[in-house]
Amino acid sequence: MTDKLRIALAQLNPTVGDIAGNLEKAVEARRTAALKDADVVMFPELFLVGYPPEDLVLKPAFQRAAMAAVAELASQTADGGPAVLIGSPWVDEGKLYNAFLLLDQGEIKGRTFKVDLPNYGPFDEKRVFTPGDAPGPLSVRGVRIGVPICEDIWTAEVVECLSETGGEILLVPNGSPYWADKVDERQNIVVSRIRESGLPLVYLNQVGGQDELVFDGGSFVINADYSVALQMPAWEEAVAITDWARTDRGWVCAPGEKALIEEDLESIYLAVVQGLRDYVRKNRFPGVVLGLSGGIDSALVAAIAVDALGPDKVHCVMLPYRYTSDESIKDAAECAKLLGVKYNVVPIEAPVAGFTDALASLFEGTQSGITEENLQSRSRGVILMAISNKFGSMLLTTGNKSEVSVGYATLYGDMNGGFNPIKDLYKMKVFALSRWRNEHMPKNCLGPTGRVIPENIITRPPSAELRPDQKDEDSLPPYEVLDAVLECLVEKEMAIRDIIALGYDRAVVKRVEHLLYISEYKRRQAAPGVKITQRNFGRDRRYPIVNGFRDAD
Numbered sequence: 405m406t407d408k409l410r411i412a413l414a415q416l417n418p419t420v421g422d423i424a425g426n427l428e429k430a431v432e433a434r435r436t437a438a439l440k441d442a443d444v445v446m447f448p449e450l451f452l453v454g455y456p457p458e459d460l461v462l463k464p465a466f467q468r469a470a471m472a473a474v475a476e477l478a479s480q481t482a483d484g485g486p487a488v489l490i491g492s493p494w495v496d497e498g499k500l501y502n503a504f505l506l507l508d509q510g511e512i513k514g515r516t517f518k519v520d521l522p523n524y525g526p527f528d529e530k531r532v533f534t535p536g537d538a539p540g541p542l543s544v545r546g547v548r549i550g551v552p553i554c555e556d557i558w559t560a561e562v563v564e565c566l567s568e569t570g571g572e573i574l575l576v577p578n579g580s581p582y583w584a585d586k587v588d589e590r591q592n593i594v595v596s597r598i599r600e601s602g603l604p605l606v607y608l609n610q611v612g613g614q615d616e617l618v619f620d621g622g623s624f625v626i627n628a629d630y631s632v633a634l635q636m637p638a639w640e641e642a643v644a645i646t647d648w649a650r651t652d653r654g655w656v657c658a659p660g661e662k663a664l665i666e667e668d669l670e671s672i673y674l675a676v677v678q679g680l681r682d683y684v685r686k687n688r689f690p691g692v693v694l695g696l697s698g699g700i701d702s703a704l705v706a707a708i709a710v711d712a713l714g715p716d717k718v719h720c721v722m723l724p725y726r727y728t729s730d731e732s733i734k735d736a737a738e739c740a741k742l743l744g745v746k747y748n749v750v751p752i753e754a755p756v757a758g759f760t761d762a763l764a765s766l767f768e769g770t771q772s773g774i775t776e777e778n779l780q781s782r783s784r785g786v787i788l789m790a791i792s793n794k795f796g797s798m799l800l801t802t803g804n805k806s807e808v809s810v811g812y813a814t815l816y817g818d819m820n821g822g823f824n825p826i827k828d829l830y831k832m833k834v835f836a837l838s839r840w841r842n843e844h845m846p847k848n849c850l851g852p853t854g855r856v857i858p859e860n861i862i863t864r865p866p867s868a869e870l871r872p873d874q875k876d877e878d879s880l881p882p883y884e885v886l887d888a889v890l891e892c893l894v895e896k897e898m899a900i901r902d903i904i905a906l907g908y909d910r911a912v913v914k915r916v917e918h919l920l921y922i923s924e925y926k927r928r929q930a931a932p933g934v935k936i937t938q939r940n941f942g943r944d945r946r947y948p949i950v951n952g953f954r955d956a957d
């Protein structure tokens with residue numbers, strides 16, 4: 405009987421669809437595991453295709469390529485080295501499963517299918533996969549290993565089934581996206597499953613960004629006595645070795661590394677950096693460009709971009725107009741200098757005059773207003789897109805969640821852009837993160853230490869500077885109020901009457917509700933951005949554009 409087992413945990417960053425590249429990563433991690441004499445190396449959920457593959461996984465050619473990669477990896481295990489536990493889509497009797505496969509001695513020795521397919525928030529797995537039947541453990545080098553796949557541990561049934569059928573250790577592969585406070589949520593769920601089953605549990609997550617989702621890694625092992633045996637770092641690829649021994653209390657994992665897991669603002673900052681870095685890298689952009697206005701949103705986006713990509717890959721452009729204050733011009737230049745980025749000034753006086761002249765006879769006798777203001781934003785948008793086209797850098801758009809919520813942005817103007825790092829951050833969070841970054845140097849970031857955003861940018865009142873002496877608060881409630889009301893409406897789906905009962909002014913709440921509903925069309929056309937909250941404006945909240953409903957408080 406086997407009494408010892410060495411399991412390597414490969415917390416890696418796959419690329420969705422890059423089956424060859426992911427296979428190469430798996431081969432490399434297995435090589436590392438072999439050098440450490442591991443018996444088995446484990447990978448995250450659907451690792452060979454990357455998570456989540458979405459409808460790509462419905463393509464027969466894609467399914468064939470994934471299954472061929474599994475066969476290739478299985479053949480490599482004929483070398484007598486570590487067995488492999490890896491996730492891949494799998495077609496069986498014409499049905500497509502989210503599978504986890506045991507490869508050993510040159511063969512596919514076992515497989516198990518995910519039972520509980522998540523279909524809420526950002527997940528759509530019922531759309532593409534067939535649920536598996538109640539699973540039994542896999543025999544890995546003589547040890548009965550239960551493999552509940554990600555969502556399978558979020559309720560009790562699958563683990564109950566695995567422990568009742570003789571499972572000795574639970575190995576859980578995950579594709580578990582980050583959101584604020586998720587770490588505690590995961591740990592509570594894991595502890596519940598350990599309590600019910602009496603089995604030790606390995607929680608292995610992937611790391612990296614995929615479109616709007618970002619995965620934090622942070623894999624861990626908890627023994628049956630609830631002691632944490634291993635904590636891998638968040639936001640980093642790593643292969644950890646765990647040593648297991650059979651005791652009279654069942655299998656026990658020996659204590660290993662205990663990495664510190666970042667919390668609060670630090671984890672949010674690392675999440676947006678990782679999300680932007682992987683979006684740019686995995687889409688093979690040479691860099692990014694953005695309009696740097698001297699305001700806080702574009703300053704924070706520039707800092708995030710420098711931390712994600714390095715100053716040489718970030719191009720900032722100030723596009724002043726007659727309403728742009730000297731203060732903004734000075735602050736933008738200082739911010740660019742602090743960040744060490746390429747910086748240009750392209751005045752928009754001439755393009756705005758060109759549009760104004762072209763429309764002069766058509767607009768004769770009309771009032772000047774939003775239309776003319778939007779021409780400024782749209783002139784900037786055209787110029788920034790031209791720079792993007794010419795140099796290949798992707799344009800970043802900079803609207804925070806408060807603005808995105810109420811439509812305070814110009815379509816085909818400042819909404820131009822391929823990706824928005826701060827899309828899921830309310831304005832008050834933008835302030836907090838800017839202050840935090842000025843005081844901290846986050847890990848694995850490529851920007852400078854010390855202040856990166858001039859203090860004046862943080863302290864002066866926000867303004868779009870589209871007309872003389874304009875302030876955001878002329879058109880919107882103060883951000884403390886706006887953000888709080890939006891959280892009630894967006895994150896909590898609260899009734900209007902309950903929000904008013906918290907002490908907010910009825911007229912303000914109704915106005916925010918109205919603006920939120922009437923700007924759905926803008927969000928539908930907006931760039932994607934990193935999901936940070938439980939409810940982002942991508943997949944988590946799918947509201948209709950035509951919407952006659954108003955809450956009759």
Ligand SMILES: Nc1ncnc2c1ncn2[C@@H]1O[C@H](COP(=O)(O)OP(=O)(O)OC[C@H]2O[C@@H]([n+]3cccc(C(=O)O)c3)[C@H](O)[C@@H]2O)[C@@H](O)[C@H]1O
Nearest residue numbers: 774777778781807811812813814815818867868870925949
């Ligand atoms: N349901 C719907 N489906 C499809 N299209 C719809 C629509 N409702 C309006 N539209 C169309 O949308 C257009 C109006 O939208 P748009 O042109 O964007 O203009 P609009 O939303 O009217 O104005 C832009 C607003 O954003 C503010 N802003 C602009 C720039 C920067 C900032 C900032 O501080 O960050 C703030 C600005 O002060 C103003 O309040 C019109 O063409 C209208 O026909």
Ligand SMILES: Nc1ncnc2c1ncn2[C@@H]1O[C@H](COP(=O)(O)OP(=O)(O)OP(=O)(O)O)[C@@H](O)[C@H]1O
Nearest residue numbers: 695696697699700701702721722723724802818868
């Ligand atoms: N003068 C400018 N030069 C360069 N870019 C600008 C300028 N004005 C606006 N932009 C771009 O348009 C975006 C929207 O800016 P605006 O100033 O209208 O409002 P904001 O949401 O308060 O943003 P910020 O805090 O960055 O100023 C900016 O973040 C910036 O990318």
Ligand SMILES: NC(=O)CC[C@H](N)C(=O)O
Nearest residue numbers: 522554555558579580581
């Ligand atoms: N891939 C999954 O099954 C993820 C679902 C799970 N509830 C999580 O967020 O961790």
